[in-house]
Amino acid sequence: MDPKELGRRDFLKYGLALAGVGALGSQLVYPVDLAPAQTEKKGKIKDPIRIGAQATLSGPFGGYGQFMKMGAQLAVDEINGGGGILGSKLEIEFRDEELKPDVAAKNARYFVDDWGADFLTGIDASSSVMGVGAIMGELDRVLIVTHAATEKLTENLVYKQGIKQIFRISVPVxxxxxxxxxxxxxxxxxxxxxxxxxxxxxxxxxxxxxxxxxxxxxxxxxxxxxxxxxxxxxxxxxxxxxxxxxxxxxxxxxxxxxxxxxxxxxxxxxxxxxxxxxxxxxxxxxxxxxxxxxxxxxxxxxxxRYWFQYPDTPENQAFVDRFYKRWNKYPHYVSETTYSAIYAIKAAVEKTGTIETPEIIKALEGMTLMTPAGTRYFRPEDHQAVYAVxxxxxxxxxxxxxxxxxxxxxxxxxxxxxxxxxxx
The missing domain is CATH 3.40.50.2300 (Response regulator)
Structure with missing residues (x-):
């Protein structure tokens, strides 16, 4: 399906929809330019497309990782059930970041160098995300952060240092x-x-x-x-x-x-x-x-970073219903942010017809997504998703x-x- 044609009805059936236009707050409105020609394959897409995710999976903060896995798995299963991304299935693997920067960086290297990850996502701790963010230029994969909140990630690493592989879909501090x-x-x-x-x-x-x-x-x-x-x-x-x-x-x-x-x-x-x-x-x-x-x-x-009763939209209600039906729980905010991050990857790949990092970066910069949390807009300057909670x-x-x-x-x-x- 052409992303330009994904609308509210499609969201209710499959998951996220790309918005033709998106309103954020009361004044911010951003168009999305997803011409049909941009979604044509430029060649065979890797199958499966691999996403390396890390979160806190142990200790007193381990509930975050479990909720993150629930949101991620729901998105992966929905996308794969609908035929994947341009015919390629998604595969995701989680590792425990342990809230330690050295462990998080080691995980990122494992995902890219050993496992063959095409995208990275997750990360709970601010210290961990700064450690991983510092090596993203070297690893050259797009990382979509779904929790860690330090403003230094997007203000310093992306905007000031120019590490363009980093995006964040969750609200910062x-x-x-x-x-x-x-x-x-x-x-x-x-x-x-x-x-x-x-x-x-x-x-x-x-x-x-x-x-x-x-x-x-x-x-x-x-x-x-x-x-x-x-x-x-x-x-x-x-x-x-x-x-x-x-x-x-x-x-x-x-x-x-x-x-x-x-x-x-x-x-x-x-x-x-x-x-x-x-x-x-x-x-x-x-x-x-x-x-x-x-x-x-x-x-x-x-x-x-997301509240399951807000916004009062069919998109959010559909997500909450599907999540509850699958897991017998209401979604944690990391469930929604990680779910939406995976759909952002889907949107970028379908827009460009490739998984190549430079093209994915261009696709995500300025992209507007209709998500359960409302309309999100990735600012081109710092790669921070803008939305209200x-x-x-x-x-x-x-x-x-x-x-x-x-x-x-x-x-x-x-x-x-x-x-x-x-x-x-």
């Missing part, structure tokens, strides 16, 4: 820090503290949050910081330290099992009875929702076996994504 501050400006809280993850993601998110909120609300104060090392299991000292500063708002950057542990311990300390607002950017991830269940305080404001407050809806979000705050991506030339 702009969502965690800048969008969080835009939401927080409307809260009465003036005295803010952080219980932060003591590594790249935590520090960058907090810095963006502080800088943005200070501009929007000059009356706020940032009165204390408590930094928790990776794999912290006892947050008692961190909670005690920040509560001594009499905060009105707490911003925490723990995720996965650490977020569950921190919030449970904060409840035991009576924190939610003493503060006005709690914000955890990755608190809307399915593993955190399931991990906390009825214990999740409704005072918490959270987001993720809501923030929301935790609520307990009896229709679902886990907490959900209410009072959704959807901010136009135009309002909070940093743009080239990325000057401070």
């Amino acid at each position: 702009y969502q965690d820090g800048i969008a969080a501050a835009i939401v927080a400006k409307d809260f009465p809280a003036k005295r803010w503290v952080t219980i932060g993850a003591d590594y790249e993601y935590g520090h960058t998110s907090w810095n963006f949050f502080k800088a943005t909120l200070q501009k929007l609300r000059p009356d706020v104060e940032f009165v204390e910081e408590a930094w928790a090392k990776f794999l912290t299991s006892d947050f008692g000292a961190h909670i005690t330290k920040v509560m001594a500063a009499n905060p009105e708002g707490i911003y925490s950057t723990q995720w996965a099992g650490e977020a569950v542990t921190l919030i449970k311990q904060a409840k035991l300390f009576g924190v939610f009875d003493k503060v006005q607002t709690w914000m955890t950017p990755m608190g809307g991830a399915m593993d955190v929702l399931e991990g906390l269940g009825k214990e999740y305080p409704e005072k918490a404001w959270v987001t993720s 809501p923030w929301g407050r935790i609520t307990h809806d009896p229709k679902y076996p886990f907490p959900t979000l209410t009072d959704l705050k959807v901010i136009s991506a135009e309002a909070y994504y940093r743009r080239p030339p990325f000057e401070a």
Whole structure:
């Protein structure tokens, strides 16, 4: 099928559709130029087309990898069931990145040099993605990142250093820090503290949050910081330290099992009875929702990199239904981002008729995709996919076996994504 002809009905049947035009936020509209002649084969496409994926598959963060595999496998099975990509089947292999940069780089080399991967995807940790990103020019395969959020990936490695093989389909820390501050400006809280993850993601998110909120609300104060090392299991000292500063708002950057542990311990300390607002950017991830269940305080404001109830479109509902039917679970954000990344690969190969890296890069630059998360646009300058994800407050809806979000705050991506030339 010609990608230009893929429409809403085709999405509901097969998966993702390429959008003729896509609206992002309230103002951003980008055309897609997919002329039929561009989809003709330039020669025999390799069969199978191999995708090397890596994620955290073990330890307290291992749920991310399992959800990522679910989204990836659903996409691969849908595409192969529909005849593959220009007649070639997809094959995917996962490896555990272990949240270690050296392991992630080793995995990437294995995929390309030993396994024969044509594309790479996945990666959870910011440190891991920077390690892999640095060697992508050498490996010369397109990498579509589906989770790791550091802005340095696209701002530095792609835009400033020119490593064009890197793309990211998930929202970066702009969502965690800048969008969080835009939401927080409307809260009465003036005295803010952080219980932060003591590594790249935590520090960058907090810095963006502080800088943005200070501009929007000059009356706020940032009165204390408590930094928790990776794999912290006892947050008692961190909670005690920040509560001594009499905060009105707490911003925490723990995720996965650490977020569950921190919030449970904060409840035991009576924190939610003493503060006005709690914000955890990755608190809307399915593993955190399931991990906390009825214990999740409704005072918490959270987001993720995709929320299964947003946007309210046939495309998203079809994806959620298919995912639930296959796995008996609702999709985690890494399920959707990885699912969409594989369909982006499909779109690029069908547009160019080849799997050659230079042609795929050209095809992805400026491409607009209709995805479950809404319309995504890959900026040509930094290869960052632009789309909006809501923030929301935790609520307990009896229709679902886990907490959900209410009072959704959807901010136009135009309002909070940093743009080239990325000057401070």
